[in-house]
Structures are given as C-alpha cells and as structure tokens.
Amino acid sequence: MQPRLQRYKQFIDTEFTASLLWNKDYSLDGLGKDLRSKIEAGQFRKIIFTGMGCSAIVSDVIKGFFASRKIPIYVDVINDFDVDLLVDKEVLKDEKTLTIISSYSGYSQEPINFYQNIKELTQNIIFLTSGGKLAEIAKQDNVSIIHWELRNPDREYPLFHVPQYFSILLDIFTELKMIESNFQNELKETAIYLKQEFSEQKIKQAELFAEKLRDREIVFLAEPKWYFTLLKLVDMHFNEMSMAPAHRNFFHEFTHSEVAVFTEPKNKLAIVIFRDIDEDNYTNEKINRLVSVFTDKKAKQNKNIELVEIKLDQKNFFQKFFSTLLFINYASYFLGIYNDMESRELISTSAGNSWYNQKTIQAEKKI
Numbered sequence: 001m002q003p004r005l006q007r008y009k010q011f012i013d014t015e016f017t018a019s020l021l022w023n024k025d026y027s028l029d030g031l032g033k034d035l036r037s038k039i040e041a042g043q044f045r046k047i048i049f050t051g052m053g054c055s056a057i058v059s060d061v062i063k064g065f066f067a068s069r070k071i072p073i074y075v076d077v078i079n080d081f082d083v084d085l086l087v088d089k090e091v092l093k094d095e096k097t098l099t100i101i102s103s104y105s106g107y108s109q110e111p112i113n114f115y116q117n118i119k120e121l122t123q124n125i126i127f128l129t130s131g132g133k134l135a136e137i138a139k140q141d142n143v144s145i146i147h148w149e150l151r152n153p154d155r156e157y158p159l160f161h162v163p164q165y166f167s168i169l170l171d172i173f174t175e176l177k178m179i180e181s182n183f184q185n186e187l188k189e190t191a192i193y194l195k196q197e198f199s200e201q202k203i204k205q206a207e208l209f210a211e212k213l214r215d216r217e218i219v220f221l222a223e224p225k226w227y228f229t230l231l232k233l234v235d236m237h238f239n240e241m242s243m244a245p246a247h248r249n250f251f252h253e254f255t256h257s258e259v260a261v262f263t264e265p266k267n268k269l270a271i272v273i274f275r276d277i278d279e280d281n282y283t284n285e286k287i288n289r290l291v292s293v294f295t296d297k298k299a300k301q302n303k304n305i306e307l308v309e310i311k312l313d314q315k316n317f318f319q320k321f322f323s324t325l326l327f328i329n330y331a332s333y334f335l336g337i338y339n340d341m342e343s344r345e346l347i348s349t350s351a352g353n354s355w356y357n358q359k360t361i362q363a364e365k366k367i
Contacts, residue, residue, distance in 0.1 A: 023184065050099070063076075217246075242332040
C-alpha cells in the first residue's frame, strides 16, 4: 500500500470524526487590535477569501454553510490572484469588506501575489496560515495574522483536515462576534451520528461504490449548495488520493453541454449525482430523466457508462456534509488501493511549492 494511503486510512478511521471537535487549535495573538475591534463591532458584511487548493477549500464550505443558515455575511472565494477580472476593486475598498488570505503552508505564491495586488486598496486584511513567507510578510508589513495550529497535521495532504479547519473557523468567527454560535453542540451530535452510521456495512457500501468507478473518468454533479461545499473537495480526494481522473460541474449546466460526450463513449465514463432529499421538483424530475437515459441497459450506447447516485438524506447540513464526505473518503481510499499508484509529487512541482514535497518533509525531519 502507498504510504499516503496508509496515513489516509489511519486518519479516516481514527481522526476524521474526532477532529470535528478540535476547534481551539489556532491563535489570534497576531490579530491587530484595531482590526479586531472593527470585526467585533460588526463592521464587515462581506468576506473575500483567497487561497489555492485545500487552503481555500474550507472557505467554500463556510460560504455554503452561511447561505444554508441565512447568516447575513456574504462570502466570496477567489482561487487566483487576478484582481481585475475576479473581484471588484470597489468591493475590496469597501469598509464593509474583510479580506482573508489563506495559505496553510504560507509558501504558496498566488496568495502572496493577491496580497501584493490589493495591499494599497485596503487595510482590512488577515493572513490565515501556519507560518512560512506569509508570516514573514505579516511581520514586515504589520498585517494581522491568524495561525492555524492543527493537531497531528499531515503536511503533504492538508485536505485530510477539512473537518477541523471548518470547526476552527466557526470558533474563530464566534470568538470575533461575527456569528452567535460555534455550533459545537450540533457538531457533537454529528460526531455521534457518524460513529453510529459508519458500520462495517456502510464502509462496505463505500467499497462497492468505488468498484463501480474503477478504470473510469468520473464527473461529479450537484446543485450549487453542494457543488460549492462538497464537489471541489470530492474532486481533490479522488484526484490526489485515488489518482483517478475526476471533474465536477453544476448539474443543470452539465445537462446543457457536457452531457453530449456521453452519447456513445469509447472510453469508460462515470456520472456521480449528489441528490439532496430537499431538491425542488424540477431538479428531481430532471435527475430522474438523466438516470433513466443512462441506466437503460438495452441501449448499446450505455455499455461504457456507469451512473451512480449519492443521496443526501440526513436531517441537517452537518450530517449531510460530513456523512457524505466520510463516505467519499472511504471510497477514494478503496479506489486508491485498486489504482496502486505512487505520486510523482506533481502538485508541489507544478505549484512551485516544495513545502508539500515528501523529500523536503523528510529532509527537515533529519535536521
């Protein structure tokens, strides 16, 4: 078994659920008094998060969660540094906008570039990081900083730690009086629910789901609520842990374009639809229509197509999100075992950030 999969399985089995309650592993000591006073006074009605990969993924979850709970703070997430095209400069200048620049490593260049592009536009900036160059810039430019201090971090794959990232951010926002609750009671209920739900039978279901995706290119589909909160993360797990080619799209947008390639594919393809129990009638009928078309075994064009639904039928956002994410973790683990590929360190290489590279990590351990 690949070392990453050994660590992955250990995390899934022992830390995923527990980490929902590890919400105090951060420090606000670097947060400037003036900015903190503005935050606690309720000045900010919009948050712009920027970051790359997993460093920004939890902000997408926050965006979806705030919308689902009608929390009156609008969240926007930018995964690049092009200020002219991706964000309105007037919004950045607005005194009601708080910008949070996130890089877990502190070495990703894109968040640093974003800061350089906006630092003359606003002083309402927070760096969210574990250290690195971003921490050095914070000290040099007197920028407010919040430090992640994760428990048992897997440095190569921070995507493991989204449950804890999320719990920490809720606690930070509560501590800064931006929201009224850190939702720890609901997270505790969710942890109990997950322990009960994930029996050997449930884990076996994840293994069988993974078997259906073997040797296939996968497209994940969902409505906006779960596209933003889940699908980017689902994509990451399958691409990074399973080494399976996976893509994502909004369900309705897929049916207006990409669905055409499923006409009679020569290569094996899979569609995975995330269906919420609370979908509207139009969406449900459309999903039913798509399922009917591609599961018709009499149609020879479907021989290379596998369509699978994942039902989000739990009682609230927390249970739907974390139950589905844990199921996906198990499934991507089992698919990773089947694919049995060693990573070429392409993320750290293409991103130009050796901080995530195993050679760097092992070299630092020897110092």
